[in-house]
Each structure stands twice: as structure tokens, then as C-alpha cells.
Amino acid sequence: MTEDSGVPTRPTGDDEVDEALEREVRLLELVNRTIDRGVVLHGDAIISVADVDLIELRLELVLSAVDALMETMDDDGGSEGGDP
Amino acid sequence: MTGLHPYCVVQAGTGPDGGVRGLDGASVGTVAAGELWVWVSELEARPEAGVEALRIHDRVGRAAVAGDRVPLPVRFGAWFGSREELAERIRDREDAYQDALERVAGTREFAVRILENGPPDTEADSPAPSGEGELPGTRYLEVVARRYAVRRRREERADRVLVALRAAVESVARDEKVERPKPEKGLVGVAHLVRTADAGEYLDSVDGFRRAHPRLRVVATGPWVPYSFAP
Numbered sequence: 001m002t003e004d005s006g007v008p009t010r011p012t013g014d015d016e017v018d019e020a021l022e023r024e025v026r027l028l029e030l031v032n033r034t035i036d037r038g039v040v041l042h043g044d045a046i047i048s049v050a051d052v053d054l055i056e057l058r059l060e061l062v063l064s065a066v067d068a069l070m071e072t073m074d075d076d077g078g079s080e081g082g083d084p
Numbered sequence: 085m086t087g088l089h090p091y092c093v094v095q096a097g098t099g100p101d102g103g104v105r106g107l108d109g110a111s112v113g114t115v116a117a118g119e120l121w122v123w124v125s126e127l128e129a130r131p132e133a134g135v136e137a138l139r140i141h142d143r144v145g146r147a148a149v150a151g152d153r154v155p156l157p158v159r160f161g162a163w164f165g166s167r168e169e170l171a172e173r174i175r176d177r178e179d180a181y182q183d184a185l186e187r188v189a190g191t192r193e194f195a196v197r198i199l200e201n202g203p204p205d206t207e208a209d210s211p212a213p214s215g216e217g218e219l220p221g222t223r224y225l226e227v228v229a230r231r232y233a234v235r236r237r238r239e240e241r242a243d244r245v246l247v248a249l250r251a252a253v254e255s256v257a258r259d260e261k262v263e264r265p266k267p268e269k270g271l272v273g274v275a276h277l278v279r280t281a282d283a284g285e286y287l288d289s290v291d292g293f294r295r296a297h298p299r300l301r302v303v304a305t306g307p308w309v310p311y312s313f314a315p
Contacts, residue, residue, distance in 0.1 A: 006280070007192055007280055007283050007307045008283045008284045008287055009287075009306070009307070021199075021301060021303060022303050022305070025197050025199075025270075025303040025305060026303075026305045027135065028197070028269060029195045029197065029273075029305045029308070030135075030138055030139065030142060031135070031138060032263075032273075033142070033157075033308060033311035033312070034138040034141055034142055034157075034159070034160040034311070035133060035138070035159065035160050035161065036159070037157075037159065037311035037312050037314065038156070038157040038159035038311045038314050039092075039093055039156050039157065039158045039159060039181070039314045039315065040159050040162075041090060041158055041159070041162040041164075041170075041173050041174075042161065042162040042163065
């Protein structure tokens with residue numbers, strides 16, 4: 001998580017996949033916020049960020065790794081989901 | 085052409101200390117507009133929107149947090165030729181900014197992004213066939229119906245997840261903004277406004293939600309200055 005003195009932060013998980021996923025999502029959230037939210041002072045504000053496509057691609061790659069990991073867990077009798 | 089890049093809007097009296105550096109290593113100063121100040125850097129040229137520039141923009145906004153006083157971050161990309169032009173733009177909406185500053189005082193924004201395992205299903209968002217001449221009528225309608233069904237199922241999953249997440253954080257989230265992203269960016273994204281004092285309890289609640297839904301990837305980031313709750 002991002003540093004901010006005095007405010008608690010917490011990692012999402014403790015394995016490498018979680019860390020990689022969190023890193024990519026944090027970057028995505030940074031880009032989303034800085035160019036798509038916040039006070040709008042100019043109607044013509046932004047434009048595009050050259051690296052955004054790359055960020056999305058990297059996020060997809062991490063998710064593919066997550067998928068492979070989950071399949072392995074399933075094969076090993078991993079936890080059942082109680083998802084909505 | 086020289087101009088001003090604004091980072092954030094704050095209450096008058098909250099200025100940067102000398103150690104705060106902005107884009108291109110520039111010093112950060114203020115422009116006064118009524119009872120508000122805007123943190124700015126004077127730059128030689130309008131900055132490019134690369135990831136490093138966005139990080140610096142965000143970092144300057146964080147530096148403007150002073151106790152319970154929390155800034156309103158400005159969307160990256162604004163550019164003003166003069167201090168007067170910027171001040172006039174702020175004064176035009178001074179009441180709205182003052183209200184927002186009061187609303188976010190003593191808070192931080194946290195983000196929860198929920199992703200489904202596996203490759204994103206982008207079928208519903210791909211361009212629809214143009215119809216006549218490409219596919220026979222019945223086949224065309226089948227394709228459109230399938231895309232609609234895929235999108236509807238995704239929205240229904242997102243709705244169920246949102247209900248469960250709201251229940252998990254309702255005691256500590258003062259406000260929320262929901263994002264329905266493209267499939268590549270996850271199933272749903274939610275920004276929560278949380279009192280600084282409640283941040284630990286909020287993160288515990290998100291952890292509980294994550295443990296209760298092991299087949300979802302739940303990534304929480306923050307604290308952020310309140311981008312999603314700025315007018």
C-alpha cells in the first residue's frame with residue numbers, strides 16, 4: 001500500500017502473486033485517479049497516458065498467473081469458494 | 085511556454101514547506117483565490133502525462149495533508165498561463181470547493197478493486213458486427229443476444245459483490261464511488277471515504293471480506309487523497 005504517515009496500511013497478501021497483483025493494481029489506481037478524477041479545472045484536461053495499455057496488459061498477465069495458481073489449488077483439493 | 089501546473093486545492097494557510105518538489109524538480113508554491121490556495125509549480129512547458137509524472141503529481145497532493153486538513157487533488161493535465169487565470173477559475177467554484185474540503189476533512193480515500201480469476205471476458209465489449217452483409221439476420225441476432233447475456237451476467241455478479249462489500253464496510257465507510265470497469269480492469273472498483281481514525285477497522289473489514297470470498301481477488305489500495313470525492 002501507499003505510504004501516508006499515521007494512516008494504517010496493509011498488504012493484500014503475502015505470496016508473490018499477491019504482491020505482483022497488488023503492484024499492478026496500485027499503478028492502475030494511481031493512473032485512474034490522477035487523470036480521471038479529482039478537481040477538474042480545465043475541460044480539455046487529459047488526453048492519454050502512453051503507459052496505460054501496458055499497465056492493463058501486465059494486469060492481465062498477473063491474473064493469468066493467478067488463474068494457473070487457483071487451478072493448482074483446485075487439483076490439490078483447495079478451498080471452496082463462498083462467493084456472491 | 086511558461087505556465088502553471090496545479091496539484092491541489094487547500095484551505096488558505098496550508099502552504100508547502102521548502103522540501104516539497106514538483107514536476108521536473110520544480111519548487112511548489114501557492115496561488116491565492118479567496119479563502120483557498122492552490123499548490124502549483126511554474127514550468128517551462130506543459131508536462132507530459134507519463135507514469136512518473138503522475139506519481140510526482142500524487143506525491144505533492146499527499147504532502148498537502150496537514151492533520152485533519154486534507155487537500156482536494158486536481159486532475160492531472162490542467163495548465164494555466166497566469167496566476168490570475170487560475171485564481172479566477174477557482175473563485176468561480178469556491179463554495180463547492182469549500183464544501184468538499186469540509187466533507188473530506190479528517191478522512192482518506194481507500195480503493196477496493198475486485199477481480200475474477202482467469203482471463204477477462206471481453207466478448208461483451210468487443211465491437212458488434214455491423215449486421216447486414218456480415219452475418220445472416222438470425223445469426224446476427226444470436227451474436228448480439230449472447231453478448232448482451234454475457235454483459236448482464238457480469239453486471240449481476242458485480243451487483244452481488246457490491247452488496248456483500250457494502251455490508252462488510254458499512255460501519256466505517258462514510259461514502260462510496262463505484263466504478264464498473266472494462267473487464268481487463270476487474271469486475272468492479274469501489275472508492276471509500278474513511279475517517280483516518282477508522283482506517284484500521286476499515287482494513288480489517290476488507291480483510292474479512294477477502295477471506296470470505298477466496299475465489300475473488302480483492303486488492304485494497306490507499307490511503308489516497310480524495311480524488312474520487314472532489315467536485
